[in-house]
Amino acid sequence: MDLKTKYMGLELKNPIVPSASPLTWSLENVKAMEDAGAAAVVVHSLFEEQLTHESGELDHYLTYGTESYAEATSYFPQPDEFRLGPVEYLDLISDMKKKVDIPVIGSLNGVSTGGWVKYAKNIQDAGADALELNVYYVPTNPDLTGSEIENMYVDVLKAVKENVSIPVAMKLSPFFTSMANMAKKLDNAGADALVLFNRFYQPDFDLEKLEVVPNLVLSTNWEMRLPLRWIAILYSHVKASLALTSGVHNANDVIKVMMAGGDIAMMASELLMNGIGRIGEILEGVKVWMEENEYDSIEMMKGSMSQKSVGEPAAFERANYMKTLQSYKSLI
């Protein structure tokens, strides 16, 4: 049985790729992922903003209160060198490349164009096989138009593509007015893959303290529906590889991703909840399903349920909405 798939030019032994999550902060976990059968791994994101903050924070606290009082002109020893953000991150990628055989995909969240390019190059130089641009951006500025935001994505991609030779994937938010058009633009700008979709952590309110609190909610496989639909729609409309992230929890989910036209299925919540070992179980599940349903290869099912391939293309459009509503009515 052939589980192989190709993702932005990388030959992968199967379609399961752990996505960027706290699990990929450690070398041991990544090694365990490989052992469990993961085909590649996306390392957690390098946040430019965090690096800026980290550098500023370190300087602030190491100098705060110094040279104020004769007995204590400083409060800390001053090491000659600190291994700050990029160094640490890049070392991790290098170490991963030495420890595992599967492709290692770096992930980057930049702020400035200079930052995107600089760190993209750093990640390439550290040995990453590919790079995912994690444009985690919440457009809160009411003066910013939709097209400006779209251009920002495209500009970032172009700038990075011009400066690195490894494949570059674009991780997108689902909040574009015209998703298909946006995907096309990025495709034209040279994206090697589109990753659908970024899950924005939505803050919660603490009613006791009257504070806004960050709240990490792990995905459920219901959340897969949205990217699944868009992958099915985009399949065959874009040259770029397609990856689905959000809501993949079991073998059936992986199969659905493939059938929609995805090249890989990314996972994080399932592994956080039930352990890295789940990769092996899901892979086994995929195999069993393929056997039972007489599929010889992943390639065979790829895009088989995409908009292009299904008997009822409108199922992915408004008609689907109507249908859904009607089915709901029938329950009353």
Add this chain to the structure above:
Amino acid sequence: MARQKITIDGNEAAAYVAFNVSEVIAIYPITPSSGMGELSDAWAAEGKTNIWGTIPNVAEMQSEGGAAGAVHGALQSGSLTTTFTASQGLLLMIPNMYKIAGELSPTVFHVSARSIAAQALSIFGDHSDVMATRQTGFGLLASGSIQEVMDMACIAHAATLESRIPFIHFFDGFRSSHEVNKIELLSKEDIKAMINDELVKLHRERALSPDRPVLRGTAQNPDVYFQGRETVNKYYDACPGIVQKTMNKFAELTGRKYQLFDYFGAPDAKRVIIMMGSGAETALETVKYLSERNEEKIGLIRVRLYRPFSNQDLLNAIPDTVEKVAVLDRTKEPGAGGEPLYLDVVNAIAEDMAADSPKFSKMPAIVGGRYGLSSKEFTPAMVKAVFDNLKQSKPKNHFTIGIKDDITNTSLEFDPGFITEGEDVVRAMFYGLGADGTVGANKNSIKIIGEETENYAQGYFVYDSKKSGSTTISHLRFGKNEIHSTYLIQSAKFIGCHQFNLLEKFDVLEKIGERGTFLLNTPYPIEETWDKLPQKVQEQIIEKKLDFYVIDAYSVAKNTGMGSRINTIMQTCFFAISGVLPKDEAIEQIKKAIKKTYGAKGEEIVKKNFEAVDHTLANLHKIEVPAEATSTIELPPIVSEKAPDYVKNVLGKMMSGKGDDVPVSDMPVDGTFPTATTMWEKRNIALEVPEWDTDVCIQCGKCAMVCPHATIRIKTYDKKYVEAIPETFKWTEARGKEYEGKAYTIQVAVEDCTGCGLCVEVCPAKNKKETRLKALNMVEQIPIREQEKVNWDYFLSIPEFDRKELNVGSIKGSQLLQPLFEFSGACAGCGETPYVKLVSQLFGDRALIANATGCSSIYGANLPTTPWAVDANGRGPAWSNSLFEDNAEFGFGMRLSVDKHMEYARELLAKLSDKLDKKLVESVLTAEQKSEADIYEQRERVEALKSQLQKLDDDAAKNLLPIADYLVKKSVWIIGGDGWAYDIGYGGLDHVIASGKNVNILVLDTEVYSNTGGQCSKATGLGAVAKFAAGGKPTPKKDLAMMAMTYGSVYVAQVAMGSNDLHTLKAFIEAEAYDGPSIIIAYSHCIAHGINMAKGMENQKLAVDSGYWPLFRYNPDSLKEGKNPLKLDSKAPKIKLEDYTYKETRYKMLTKFKPEAAKELLQLAQEEVLKKWKRYEQMAKFDFSSNEDDK
């Protein structure tokens, strides 16, 4: 080959040599020598090696006594060993120094010489400490400049090996230890060339070894001890020759020639000064100046080798023509016939005069004088005055110079207008705040000029005595020639004032010369700045024809992401307008320096600083100075007119930087000062202060509880006081049954507040309409300053709540007690002072406080003003500081004394009962004095008793009167930090808690030696980075509480106010109530943790939540009831240790430079926390009820 020139301070110069020639270095922090230990530890952690290619073994000890012991042991076992210390630290080493010298063990102690605590502590420089070691047998070698510090350090290490005489190499604390100067660096090869490996081998051969055993350290009897003592004579006789030989060898190597006594001046001089240390540099400069300008026959002898004192070498150095000699000592020996150097010189000449062929035909007149105690300025004007004194037919002997002694008239007059500073040196002064980075920038400037140009450069920095909002004055000199001026700038060519408001506090332009340059950072628009200047400043600018430049540096800083750090901006301005370097070159060098300074902390920070540099010049403006002053702004008085005379006339002088003018007659003879004086020093250092929202407030009292400076106060009071209130005075209905019908006010002393924000952070009451707001919100201080001054005064006029009526066991109740510790100079957001203040509130009116040296003694008693206060009855804490190491014993002594007074008073009372109101006597003797009401009643009784006693003509009554107040219960508190309690004072603390006496010990545990800059103590947590633990502390924190609990008779509590304030309050009340020793270990967040101080209480909570800092109380009284004395008051760990520790730079920074070690230490620390928790949990579960089966 030309040697490298570097720009460093004296501590680094000494440590550099010591590190290179040592195998073992035993260290302990003490100002101003700590830097030497810190560097040694950091170099070892970085893997730097000595001249033999091995990393010295650097070990921190528990005290200087411990360090000396370790040095002794290492020497006995053959290692090349050194240590660094000063002041009391050196005194603690004396016992071992006798041993080390007695055993002829070669070593060098590098000492940044400092005053000894006498009538007061002083961290500053003089030779009192070194002079106290003359009798030990150590050689004493003095340095006067930074270059000499490096050179003499090397000479000392070489000479000790050959002579076998151990040496103290000393240089003046601060003036030399902290002055930055350009010097020639000795290379490793130079040092190697000076150290004879053959002598090292001999040292090793003398070492104790079981392979060739010997015994050293016998006990000798009357028959032979004396003879044994005389065996060393020949070594001392040979020593001066060896030192001179070593100096000669050094001269061959480096070209720098030194003599045991270095003479400079006219070969036929008639008058000479003899002295040593940094003051001799100033004397040298003055002798040169005077010699060049007139034909005065004067000279100077700089003493290098003070012990062993070579009479012959001294005599050889003095020209035969000398008629009068002044010997200057930087120390004082009360009661002696003269100071030590003076007596040595007198002796040398007198002995010679008695010899067969004396050097002098007539005995020269020799006078001695004292100068420069505690870094008192020693200027050319003073040197001239000393020479002028020698001109007199009968020169004044035993004089002082530099002060006005109007009591015993020892002082020589001097003319402050005598200035020798010439045109060849650029002199610049900078007034700034500690927080704005002025000193750091100036240190950078010196490095740039010293290391990147041909110029010589010198920097010296003066800090004020406060830890928050402190002012700094930097003194920088640059020039083509070496700079030897060891005094503050007297005539500046450039003055930078980095804070506009300092123009109101100091005479900033006093020292600027004509046509100088004045740079001012202004908060006002450029065009308005001139009009905002005080009249006096305008006049000075016009009269002195100054070039006047201004910049709004804070705006530039804000726009370039620098926040409040204006250092780089002001530094750029200085280079741009001072002309020290061509502008472009200067900018390039500043950027290079920025990269060097900040590079390690990430590119972003470098980028920000670059941006600041680039934006500076466009914002720097030269002001066209009008012909006449137009300002009507008068300088405000330093102290309110309402202040007591002593505050106005004496302390006020100190506040305005004119403390040097205070005459002897204005100083107390025994170090006794009035308390409650911080209230007169309105520092106005907060940009923002809390503002109270009466509608949102729930009146919980937490804000007042955590306020480190007692600037946020609460009163509940009779409504009659709101009938005529100032316009903006706020009040509301008091909540709670016990306060029904009363008014309630929270008032902020905005002029005293440091703006730390702790109160706002802990305020639990949120504004329901706008949740970003609370019942306290930070607002700008200036717009409300005047109105709040009035409100504060009115608030103070409202009577305090009657203590008898209060439930002090609640936070709200306790915070209605008047703080008797207020407006200290502690850091903004200090984690210690809320506990100290709580003691003052609960027990202050009957407390005696013994305070260990450290942060709490500094913010508690550093002049000019002190924070311990008094209540309306004039009662308040009586406070004293003895030493660092003896605080438990000191407080114990107070307890013994109080107990004795009480016992004696009761005995006398019993004796007198027939002559007094019997019922009164009975009730005085049987009073319980448990509650505030009890105490009040007892005070009333004692007052009645005293009035009866006064009427009795009876010896017993006369004896009882002065001690009758001891019949009212006194509360003895022993307060100090972890450096004292865990390390240097632990032996005493242990003894005192074992004594069973009723003392209350409060350990303000910041987990480092905070006052000296964050050195590791045994309280430091595993994995934390601290000075002396630069690679992260590898061992767990000592469990002091557990150790105290093992006695079973000690009340022990571990508290963290930020986690549970009520628990803290309970523990304090219980500890005081316990009739025996009690110890409270209080988590005190600290600036040395590298945290946001406004969130300090949150960090305390995290420490508790992680299980790192369990809260508990161990009350031996419970045993009497068959209960387990240990109550675990916090819950099992609910967050991971890293969720607490990695919120703090002290832990997190290790992950940034030693990630593997950090990981390993974190794991160990986490395991330790869980183990410790289990231990406590099990202990708290033990069944202490009586076992029926045992009966």
